Amino acid sequence: MSAAPKVLISDKLSPAAIAIFQRRGIEVDFKPGLKPAELREIIGNYDGLAIRSATKVTREVLEVASRLKVVGRAGIGVDNVDVSSATARGVVVMNTPHGNAITTAEHAIAMIFALARQLPEASASTKAGKWEKNRFMGVEVSGKTLGLIGAGNIGSIVANRAVGLHMKVIAFDPFLSEKRAVELGVEKVDLDTLVARADFITLHAPYTEQTKNILNRERLFAMKKGARLINCARGGLVDEAALFEALQSGHLAGAALDVFETEPATDSPLFGLENVVCTPHLGAATAEAQENVALQVAEQMSDFLLTGAVSNAINMPSVTAEEAPRLRPYMELARLLGALSGQLTAAQGEEIKAIHVAYEGQAAELNQRPLTAAALAGVLTPMMGAVNMVNAPVVARERGIEVAETVLERSGDYATLVRVTVVTQALRRSVAGTLVGTGKPRLVEIKDIAVEADFAPHMLYVTNQDRPGFIGRFGMTLADAGINIATFHLGRNAPGGDAICLVGLDAPVPEQVLATVRALPLVVRATPLAF
Numbered sequence: 001m002s003a004a005p006k007v008l009i010s011d012k013l014s015p016a017a018i019a020i021f022q023r024r025g026i027e028v029d030f031k032p033g034l035k036p037a038e039l040r041e042i043i044g045n046y047d048g049l050a051i052r053s054a055t056k057v058t059r060e061v062l063e064v065a066s067r068l069k070v071v072g073r074a075g076i077g078v079d080n081v082d083v084s085s086a087t088a089r090g091v092v093v094m095n096t097p098h099g100n101a102i103t104t105a106e107h108a109i110a111m112i113f114a115l116a117r118q119l120p121e122a123s124a125s126t127k128a129g130k131w132e133k134n135r136f137m138g139v140e141v142s143g144k145t146l147g148l149i150g151a152g153n154i155g156s157i158v159a160n161r162a163v164g165l166h167m168k169v170i171a172f173d174p175f176l177s178e179k180r181a182v183e184l185g186v187e188k189v190d191l192d193t194l195v196a197r198a199d200f201i202t203l204h205a206p207y208t209e210q211t212k213n214i215l216n217r218e219r220l221f222a223m224k225k226g227a228r229l230i231n232c233a234r235g236g237l238v239d240e241a242a243l244f245e246a247l248q249s250g251h252l253a254g255a256a257l258d259v260f261e262t263e264p265a266t267d268s269p270l271f272g273l274e275n276v277v278c279t280p281h282l283g284a285a286t287a288e289a290q291e292n293v294a295l296q297v298a299e300q301m302s303d304f305l306l307t308g309a310v311s312n313a314i315n316m317p318s319v320t321a322e323e324a325p326r327l328r329p330y331m332e333l334a335r336l337l338g339a340l341s342g343q344l345t346a347a348q349g350e351e352i353k354a355i356h357v358a359y360e361g362q363a364a365e366l367n368q369r370p371l372t373a374a375a376l377a378g379v380l381t382p383m384m385g386a387v388n389m390v391n392a393p394v395v396a397r398e399r400g401i402e403v404a405e406t407v408l409e410r411s412g413d414y415a416t417l418v419r420v421t422v423v424t425q426a427l428r429r430s431v432a433g434t435l436v437g438t439g440k441p442r443l444v445e446i447k448d449i450a451v452e453a454d455f456a457p458h459m460l461y462v463t464n465q466d467r468p469g470f471i472g473r474f475g476m477t478l479a480d481a482g483i484n485i486a487t488f489h490l491g492r493n494a495p496g497g498d499a500i501c502l503v504g505l506d507a508p509v510p511e512q513v514l515a516t517v518r519a520l521p522l523v524v525r526a527t528p529l530a531f
């Protein structure tokens with residue numbers, strides 16, 4: 001008989017999680033507050049790691065986690081987990097969407113009032129015996145404009161509560177459809193409009209490459225004079241140094257921050273400002289939310305460790321034990337094709353209208369639902385952070401993205417083929433792939449141009465004019481930067497027409513090398529890709 005799986009809980013989870021693991025026959029250790037070195041020392045003893053936001057599951061931790069099969073995040077954001085390292089090591093990463101959404105939305109609303117009526121300062125002054133009735137003149141929120149950056153689970157609840165407070169709510173979210181905006185009672189606007197119009201701005205977007213410093217210096221100073229900012233999402237969404245200046249100069253009237261660039265945040269120039277309200281990442285800290293996420297993460301991790309069932313995984317599609325062997329390579333192919341389309345779409349900041357997935361030949365005989373879900377998760381993840389196979393179809397539907405599947409039983413040039421097409425306002429971009437050997441994904445077509453390329457962790461996709469001179473200059477640019485080319489694939493639609501070049505690299509391309517490639521003659525666009 002094999003030994004019971006062993007789980008480490010390394011953050012302060014509700015005791016409900018311990019009770020569930022024990023009831024399901026899983027050995028559990030509760031050790032919150034471990035230092036990184038202490039975690040590295042013991043992680044090799046565990047099959048599962050249950051965390052909140054304090055534990056950083058870094059590559060260094062994963063490297064010594066020889067038994068680890070699953071990381072369960074009791075919460076939403078997985079930016080404290082190195083998901084690509086976990087994936088590379090075959091460790092499933094799960095989260096618990098929805099469980100803390102109401103609580104976090106309520107915290108954001110509380111922050112709006114804390115700022116509008118200077119509650120923390122007024123409380124401190126009163127307790128100090130000062131009775132400064134004239135010092136704390138507030139503003140009403142009724143009739144004011146609230147700007148939401150991100151209108152997903154939490155943003156939607158904030159919108160609902162704010163509408164109830166008679167605020168005018170405007171929202172920027174690339175995935176918010178007009179229909180959903182009407183349902184929420186919000187006006188969909190672009191980011192510049194939101195920044196210029198809002199009296200209060202509240203952030204509810206994930207931390208991704210696209211959202212990093214979304215409120216940079218320029219945008220902070222483009223906010224209305226006297227506006228107020230609330231951040232209960234992630235610290236890295238706002239440039240903290242620029243925020244300090246905007247507050248100190250009186251351009252902004254106040255900021256309420258639950259999250260910080262570096263956490264725990266024990267020291268910050270922002271702490272010295274009277275018009276700043278701070279909480280220590282308390283957005284999800286209610287008994288109700290912590291019970292929800294603890295129960296959910298413990299059940300999901302137990303199911304996985306005991307039966308192999310996968311739900312709410314960020315990096316692995318859900319699948320039953322019987323289907324697994326045949327479906328798994330196709331799911332990986334669909335995800336990779338989606339990830340390619342999603343990265344190309346995100347790089348151009350395009351809003352997705354539709355995603356079509358076509359199955360030809362042997363692929364047409366399979367259960368396509370998990371495959372389409374894997375393709376959708378691949379497309380949506382670069383823009384949305386933590387979309388998985390389970391929530392991808394719902395996320396697409398809520399955002400008004402049309403999803404279609406086509407099945408063609410006869411095969412063309414390939415015995416089996418999956419094609420993912422992303423439709424935006426401006427264009428329709430298809431990529432297709434097949435399986436070779438014992439199930440290895442291979443890319444065979446981009447934008448109707450034939451290629452034969454394997455996916456690699458770091459790639460660079462270049463579109464160029466098909467004229468002599470490009471390949472030499474391109475190769476030299478990478479060589480001069482000391483970047484080794486592992487694979488090199490070319491394709492074109494016609495002699496002298498549009499050409500594509502896809503290279504696999506041993507390392508990511510630094511920003512300045514990318515700028516040099518983009519400036520080369522004949523280059524139309526260059527997009528770094530990661531798989």
Ligand SMILES: NC(=O)c1ccc[n+]([C@@H]2O[C@H](COP(=O)([O-])OP(=O)(O)OC[C@H]3O[C@@H](n4cnc5c(N)ncnc54)[C@H](O)[C@@H]3O)[C@@H](O)[C@H]2O)c1
Binds near residue numbers: 206258384
């Ligand atoms: N303070 C806390 O304790 C706490 C608690 C829960 C969640 N969070 C944070 O809040 C975030 C949002 O949570 P959620 O449950 O609403 O997630 P969600 O996935 O339901 O919603 C995120 C929304 O952000 C949108 N988005 C993606 N890229 C964007 C961009 N560039 N600009 C504007 N919007 C963009 C998405 O389309 C989506 O609608 C999480 O990612 C997490 O980091 C913080």
Ligand SMILES: O=C(O)CC[C@@H](O)C(=O)O
Binds near residue numbers: 053
């Ligand atoms: O665990 C917490 O306290 C915070 C959770 C929150 O940041 C999340 O992303 O769900």
